[in-house]
Amino acid sequence: MVKIEDIVNKLREVTDPELGYDIISLGEIEDVREENGEYIIKFLHIITSLPIYICNFRTNR
Numbered sequence: 855m856v857k858i859e860d861i862v863n864k865l866r867e868v869t870d871p872e873l874g875y876d877i878i879s880l881g882e883i884e885d886v887r888e889e890n891g892e893y894i895i896k897f898l899h900i901i902t903s904l905p906i907y908i909c910n911f912r913t914n915r
Contacts, residue, residue, distance in 0.1 A: 861886050861893060 865883055866876045877883055877897075885896040 856893065858886050858888065858893075861895070865895070 862878060862883075865886075866878045868877050869875065870877055870880055870882065873880060882898050883895060884898045885894070887894050
């Protein structure tokens with residue numbers, strides 16, 4: 855049987871392509887749980903392009 859900890863450790867290997875950090879460290883995974891033999895991963899989608907663009911625009915003035 856797969857442990858929740860094993861799933862979380864594998865998710866640490868998944869890198870957000872825009873930010874270059876793993877999705878666990880970024881807080882993009884809200885919950886990992888087992889229900890009736892199935893594993894449910896609640897993913898929080900973060901849109902970063904616009905905030906980063908605005909931040910860079912203001913910083914580079």
